[in-house]
Amino acid sequence: MSDRFLVTGGGRLVGGVVVSGAKNSVLKLMAAALLAEGTTTISNCPDILDVPLMAAVLEGLGCVVRLDGDIVEITTPETPRYRADFEAVEKFRASVCVLGPLLARCKRAIVALPGGDAIGSRPLDMHQQGLRQLGATSKIEHGCVVAEAEALHGAEVSLEFPSVGATENILMAAVLATGETTIINAAREPDIVDLCDMLVQMGARIEGAGTSVLSVVGVEKLHPTSHRVIGDRIVAATWGIAAAITQGDVEVSGIDPAHLSLVLDKLRAVGAEVTTRENSFRVVQRNRPVAVNFATLPYPGFPTDLQPMAIVLAAVADGTSVITENIFEARFRFVEEMMRLGAQTRIDGHHVAIRGIPQLSSAHVWSSDIRAGAGLVLAALVADGVTIVDDVFHIDRGYPSFVEDLKSLGVEIVRVPASD
Secondary structure (H helix, E strand, O other): OOEEEEEEOOOOOEEEEEOOEOHHHHHHHHHHHHHOOEEEEEEOOOOOOHHHHHHHHHHHOOOEEEEEOOEEEEEEOOOOOOEEOHHHHOOOHHHHHHHHHHHHHHOEEEEEOOOOOOOOOOOOHHHHHHHHHOOOEEEEEOOEEEEEOOOOEOOEEEOOOOOHHHHHHHHHHHOOOEOEEEEEOOOOOHHHHHHHHHHHHOOOEEEOOOOOEEEEEOOOOOOOOEEEOOEOHHHHHHHHHHHHHOOOEEEEEOOOHHHHHHHHHHHHHOOOEEEEEOOEEEEEOOOOOEOOOEEEOOOOOEOHHHHHHHHHHHHOOEOEEEEEOOOOOOOOHHHHHHHHOOOEEEEEOOEEEEEOOOOEEOOEEEOOOHHHHHHHHHHHHOEEOEEEEEOOHHHHOOOOOHHHHHHHOOOEEEEEEOOO
């Protein structure tokens, strides 16, 4: 049985938090280590459950992985194994990012369809179609993606949607393909830029990182490297929004504020005082937040990963907000748990209207995914009494030192076994 959190509401968050490496970046960087024989070192890795899970996937492919604090060393053999079995990948979605590197190195990849958060359908159609355009065959067979290619060649790949995962897999296959590949409508997230930076350090030839068009000239071989993961903008924004929700004062460091421009503008719109420095930002909320509308979109739009936090902010804001989810259709299951806490909401398709109230009421709630879990804890901060949040292993997958950081900001929170 999973642990649960007991969270006592009513306090302001005050203090400072240091953000570690980005979950959405480190797992892809670890997969990229498959592209070069030898030892790649990745630093500033977050202490989250998904890192050892990815290490297990890589070990199953023949790598030797050493975890030491925030350092991950990955030694990749001359010929990795090409099969990532279900037992290794079932627990988290990011495991599918080994598909592109394995196809590039081994000319064959068999990757079980991954598991992960219950936030809606995330098909691999664009991954497969892009790899086919590079010369591979790809199909779903016996619960696995099976991809093969005698040789990969450059191509123009147009994505119907700027999918982060599809961009990453096509990019990592293309770096060892013959000729030039152009990815049109590529994802623009900072995590994509971070991956491109590491691949260039390994000897790849990539232009256009951070734009919607990526140009890749394939090379014959890559070499191992050392790379530092960028700060986690989703974790950083969670603490910034938490400050606004609790009318607190929080400084978040270890993050480039430019990666959160729209989020910080939204916090200013609800009435927060937001100041930025080179590697930090501070959010001070002196009064009850003002209602603001949110719509999730691919980067540089408002992140879908922060939609639960936006709903919590709207639930205690002065006025009515409309939250629109444009990425994942099942994110709104979080709203059902918010209703247990007294939030006044109404769902209409991919919109939810929320009339804010000054305070929520404590209840027993359930976490369905990483961000929903964090959002429920934020909601508990502005509820009366003690809120019980179940299945907090989800939070462990995305938030290092979650309880410790909250306690340092003045929150009364206890982790106990679910049986208690």
